[in-house]
Amino acid sequence: MPTVPTLTGISSKMVQTSRLTMHVLTSGSPENPPLVFIHGNASSATYFEELMLALADSYYTIAPDLRGYGDTEDLLIDATRGAKDWADDLIALYEALNIDKAPILGWSLGAGAVMQFMLDHPERVSALILESPVSPYGFGGTKDINGTPCYADFAGSGGGTVNPEFVKRLHEQDRSEADPNSPRNVMNTFFYKPPFRAEREEDYLSAILTEKLGEDRYPGDLTPSENWPNVAPGVKGPINALTPAYFNTSGIVDLANKPPVLWVRGDADQIVADMSFFDFGTLGQLDFVPGWPGADVFPPQPMVGQTRAVLEQYQANNGRYQELILSDCGHSPHIEKAAEFEAALRNFLAE
Numbered sequence: 001m002p003t004v005p006t007l008t009g010i011s012s013k014m015v016q017t018s019r020l021t022m023h024v025l026t027s028g029s030p031e032n033p034p035l036v037f038i039h040g041n042a043s044s045a046t047y048f049e050e051l052m053l054a055l056a057d058s059y060y061t062i063a064p065d066l067r068g069y070g071d072t073e074d075l076l077i078d079a080t081r082g083a084k085d086w087a088d089d090l091i092a093l094y095e096a097l098n099i100d101k102a103p104i105l106g107w108s109l110g111a112g113a114v115m116q117f118m119l120d121h122p123e124r125v126s127a128l129i130l131e132s133p134v135s136p137y138g139f140g141g142t143k144d145i146n147g148t149p150c151y152a153d154f155a156g157s158g159g160g161t162v163n164p165e166f167v168k169r170l171h172e173q174d175r176s177e178a179d180p181n182s183p184r185n186v187m188n189t190f191f192y193k194p195p196f197r198a199e200r201e202e203d204y205l206s207a208i209l210t211e212k213l214g215e216d217r218y219p220g221d222l223t224p225s226e227n228w229p230n231v232a233p234g235v236k237g238p239i240n241a242l243t244p245a246y247f248n249t250s251g252i253v254d255l256a257n258k259p260p261v262l263w264v265r266g267d268a269d270q271i272v273a274d275m276s277f278f279d280f281g282t283l284g285q286l287d288f289v290p291g292w293p294g295a296d297v298f299p300p301q302p303m304v305g306q307t308r309a310v311l312e313q314y315q316a317n318n319g320r321y322q323e324l325i326l327s328d329c330g331h332s333p334h335i336e337k338a339a340e341f342e343a344a345l346r347n348f349l350a351e
Contacts, residue, residue, distance in 0.1 A: 002023065002025075002070075002071050003070070003071050003206065003210050004044070004046045004070075004203050004206045004207050004210070005203070006025065006046075006049060007049045007050070007053060009027055009053050009056065010025050010026070010027050010049050010052065010053065011025065011026045011027065012024075012025055013026070014071075015064075015093060015096050015097065016096065017089070017092035017093050017095070017096045018092045018095065018096070019088060019089050019092040020067065020072065020073040020075050020089060020092075021072070021073040022064045022065065022072045022073070022089065022093055023045070023064065023065040023070050023071035023072045024045070024062060024063070024064045024065075024093070024097075025045045025046075025048070025049065025052065025062075025063045025064075026052075026060065026061065026062050026063075027049075027052040027053050027055075027056040027060075027061045028052075028055070028056030028057070028058075028059055028060045028061050029056075029060060030060050031060070032056075032058060032059050032060040033058075033059055033060065033102070034059065034060045034061075034062055034097075034099050034102040035055060035059035035060065035061050035062065035102060035103050035104075035105075035349070036062050036063070036090075036099070036102050036103070036104040036105065037051070037052065037061065037062070037063040037104075037105050037107075038063075038064070038066065038086075038090070038104065038105065038106040038107065038110035038111075038113050038114050039063065039065070039066065039069065039070075039107055039108075039109075039110050040107045040108025040109040040110045040111075040132075041108060041109040041211075041218075041238060041239070042183070042186075042187075042208045042211055043069070043107075043108075043204070043207055043208060044065045044069050044070030044071075044207040044210055045063035045064060045065050045070060046070070046203055046204065046206075046207040047107075047204060047207060047332075047334075047335065048061075048063045048334070049063075049200075050200075050335075050338060051334050051338065051341070051342060051345075054338075054342050055342065055345070055346070058346075062097070062099075062102075064089075064090075064093055065210075066086055066089070066110065066113065067085055067086060067089055068211065068212050068217060068218065068237070068238050069210065069211055069212065070207065070210050071210065074212050074217075076216055076217070076236065077217075077220075077236065077237055077238055077241055078235070078236070079158075079220060079233070079234065079235050079236055079237055079238075079239075079240030079241040079243070079246055080235050080246050081241070081246065082112075082116065082138075082241055082242075082246040082247035082248070083112045083113045083115070083116035083241055083242070083247055083249070084116060084120070085241070086112075086113035086116065086117075086241075087113060087116040087117040087119075087120050087121075088120075090113065090114075090117050091117070091120070091121055091124070094124060099124075100124070101123070101124050101125070101126050102124070102125070102126060103125075103126050103127035103128070103129065103349055104117065104118075104125055104127075104128060104129070105129035105130075105131060105345075106128075106129070106130060106131065106133065107131040107132060107133075107332075107334070108131070108132050108133065108134060108271065108272065108331065109134055109238065109242060111130045111131065111132070111133030111134055112133070112134040112138075112241075112242055112247060112249065114128060114130075115128075115130070115133070115136060115249035115252060116247075116249055118252060118255070118259065119249055119251055119252055119255070122255050122256075122257040122258075122259070123257060125259045126259055127259050127260050127261075127262070127348070127349060128259050128260070128261045128262070129261075129262045129264070129345065129348070130261060130262070130263045130264070130307075131264050131265070131333060131334060132264070132265050132266065132269055132271070132272050132331045132332070132333065133263065133265075133272065133307060134242055134272060134303075135147070135272070135301070135303045135306040135307055136248065136249045136250040136252070136306060136307060136310045137244050137247075137248060137250060137306050138157065138242050138243055138244035138245075138246075138247040138248065139157060139239075139242045139243070139244075139278075139279075139301075139303075140154075140156050140157030140158070140161055140243065140244070140279055140280060140281075140301060141154045141155065141156045141157035141158075141243065141244055141245075141280075141301070142244050142301050142306070143281070143297075143298065143299050143301065144302065145302055145305045145306050145308075145309040146306075146309070147244060147248065147250065147306060149244060150227075150281075150297060150298045151225070151227040151232075151298075153223070153225050153227060153232040153233075153245075154232055154233055154243055154244055154245040155225040155227035155228065155229065155230070155231065155232045156227075156228070156229055156231070156232075156280040156281070156298060157232075157233055157242075157243040157244060157245065158220065158222060158223075158231070158232065158233030158234055158239060158240045158243040158245070159219040159220030159221055159222050159233065159234050159236070159237050159239045159240045160219075160221075160222025160223075160231030160232070160233075160234070161229070161231060161239070161278075161280060162218075162219035162239055163181060165179070165181040166181045166183070166186060167213070167218070167219055169181060169182050169183060170183060170208070170209065170211060170213055170218075171213055173209050175205060175209075183205060183208045183209060184201075184205050187201075187204065187205060187208060188201075189270075190270050190271055190277070190278075190330070190331060191204075191271075191330060191331050191332045191335075192330045192331070192332055192335070192336050193266065193268040193328060193329055193330035193336065196330070196336055198335055215236065215237075216236045216237065217236070217237050217238075218237055218238055218239065219237055219238075219239045220234050220235075220236045220237020220238065220239050220240040220241075221234030221235065221236050221237065221240070222234045228280075228284070228291050228292065228293050228297075228298060229280050229284070229289055229291070232245075233245045233246070250310050252310070252314060253310060253313040253314045253317050253319070254317065255319075258314065258317070258318060258319035258320070260319075260320045260321070260322075260348075260351070261311060261314065261319065261320065261321035261322070262321070262322050262324065262344070262345070262348045263307065263311060263321060263322065263323045263324065264323075264324045264326065264333050264341065264344065265304070265323075265324075265325055265326070265333065266325070266326050266327075266328075266329030266330045266331060266332075266333050266336065266337075267325050267326065267327050267328070267329060268328065268329060268330050269329075269330050269331045270330065270331065271330075271331045272303050272304070272331065273303060273304060274300060274301075274302045274303060274304050274305055275300050276300065276301065276303060279300055279301050279303075280298065281295075281298050281299050281300035281301055282300040282301075284298060285299070285300060308323070311323070322348065324344050326340055326341070
């Protein structure tokens with residue numbers, strides 16, 4: 001039985017691959033063409049169930065829990081490989097499920113995993129859907145659309161930048177609304193544009209609480225730094241895996257085989273934005289973190305601008321992309337604007 005109960009029409013199974021045992025949700029007939037969904041941080045495959053069911057008439061929808069999340073085998077993430085552990089796990093899953101080629105959707109952190117997967121295995125991707133994606137230059141510590149690091153040691157990114165009170169409440173399995181840093185409040189404040197609240201709030205909260213925790217896991221370790229804000233990336237865990245010290249998928253622009261790309265984001269996203277409330281450049285500029293060295297040294301990371309610059313170059317190099325901005329929407333368009341998201345996805349895949 002999965003930790004989080006599934007909806008009717010969703011099947012849950014453990015799949016043994018050559019690398020690890022993965023928990024995978026599926027819906028629809030295996031005779032249909034496959035469509036793969038990859039979740040983000042502080043979540044699991046649970047977050048895709050409604051969308052999987054909606055598309056099961058046309059596709060065999062598949063959503064695994066990534067390493068470090070949900071009910072997948074608890075193996076460590078080598079952050080010095082960037083997103084490669086996840087990409088390697090995915091190709092092993094493809095082999096185990098006999099998936100030759102498929103459209104693949106990555107949400108937030110999961111978009112980093114699928115961009116790396118496409119870099120490593122472009123022949124296995126028929127279309128790429130990036131939902132509220134992490135920048136191709138990673139999360140934190142860069143200052144322009146070319147991904148130039150603010151400091152040589154990438155200070156201001158990695159596991160040491162995660163709010164310790166949020167981590168503490170994850171450890172406590174806190175389901176309350178007593179503190180702004182509780183998982184429930186973080187979900188409702190930042191996953192969506194308030195006052196939106198999901199119908200399956202309790203299940204989504206349970207999915208957040210399945211994240212694997214510890215210095216070797218989430219949020220990962222850190223390295224002290226003389227540079228503001230005095231922490232640089234460590235070498236373990238998912239947040240270090242997305243630091244620009246180790247993560248860079250801008251090389252997709254040079255792929256010989258360029259699947260079409262759909263980029264979907266909400267206009268009110270506070271997590272992945274040019275003024276992200278999870279980025280120390282933003283927090284320093286707003287005086288929430290003392291000692292900010294100024295916009296010339298550590299400005300807010302232009303996350304959206306970086307993604308657009310890479311996709312524009314992708315298109316200039318004979319690729320193709322579409323950008324869809326959903327209004328009055330936060331970080332989770334497939335939940336907040338479910339009907340619009342499904343329609344856009346169907347239309348894109350039909351092309």
